[in-house]
Amino acid sequence: MPEPHVESAPPRAVDRRVSPARIAVVQCDARVGVDNHEENIERGLALAGRAADAGATLIVLPELCATGYAFATRAEAYAHAEEVPAGKTVRRWEAFARDRAVHLVAGLAERDGVRLYSSAVLVGPDGYIGHYRKTHLWNTEKLWFTPGDTGVPVFETTLGRVGLLVCWDIWFPEMPRLLALQGADVICSANNWVWTPPPVFDPSGRCMAVYLTMTAAHVNNVVIAAANRIGTDRDARFLGCSLIAGTNGWPIGEIAGPDEERILTADVDVVDSRSAPIWNGLNDLVRDRRTDLYHTMLGYTQGRAFPR
Template structure:
């Protein structure tokens, strides 16, 4: 029945509706959805809409898990369109969806493509990964010298198990420091933070990880 929730992007009603919302509020939106391309071809996708309502493009989740409660290989196709970065009214924005966050290669690709702020929309539950929720994204922000917005849902979804989603959404800066408090583990919240985008250049000038990396020394990274 959940296949009925799929929509085309950008021609579906949800994208069109939120283009109007983005323009009305003057807000950049990252909009995760269940995308259909044709029957049998579905993606976990996030559309990116600029503050003037323009649809800028989409990112399709690359890494598809198959664990208890998340049998995603059954209903998601891995993305093959790389790691786009979108030039928005608030800076250069990338997206890395949920389980993607466990793979450092994509974080690095987004940085090399110019990302200044990467959003990681997630639906992840207690017991599986909570203990690394406050480790991976800050470490990735440090390694790539950009901001990360880590978003996770809250609440219990009992229809197919007992998944208890632990929330704790946050922003982290290019030094790996939380910007304000981490979100509540049980209650829905709106997290609003001011980000000093000048800090990105300051940190990159100091650490210069991109300058000192050695692509010729890492052939194992692309070997299956």
């Protein structure tokens, strides 16, 4: 298999970053089947290694990158699943993060007793940090997995505050909003975005998931690193389009194509989101929110854990 192109965003003319990090999203394939498990892990870590070689300090792999996606039965899904963090896959990811001094986000099928979850795990140079269980399940995932019960956690790291989402979660604006309210500096979205009834792409080649990711970054003033997979897995086809959206919502660098194995990187100021942007002398997205009206209908509260 040819080595993927590592795409970096062009450097800014003036670098005023106060908490610099290089984020990488890895777009790759994975195959379902217990016999493919080792190859899936090895390929994911090889690509993560290339990202680390390019200077990445936060690397995001897709949802279920260790197991593949298209399970045929609950028993098959259960055979692929592991405990978190005690399972061997998380231990492999921990060893990689320690060895390369990076933070890594990656997805796997988690087993907790008889329950199964599609989970995203965060590890760092000091080992396991935490994980998030997918809240919103897509299509046949509802036959194997239990909706997540971890809430919407934000994890403190040496890089900054990291929030996690998985795939279909980005369609629900409450999810990135809740992470932003808790002070997330970066949201890592591990995805298995699939082809849906046409039109899948607009004339510019962008899919709906790209626009939802950009919008969530824009309205919440937060960086979102979204890693999707490619290829086919039994009857499922995946559409790529991985990207890193800046706090203004626009992609930093390119958006990956639908069929290419790719590593995208972007240099960011991790704590940039802590300063709310003023759009003009009077308007600001965060300050203009009328939570005094919204909370009575939507359950929102007026307080927030971290000021911006």
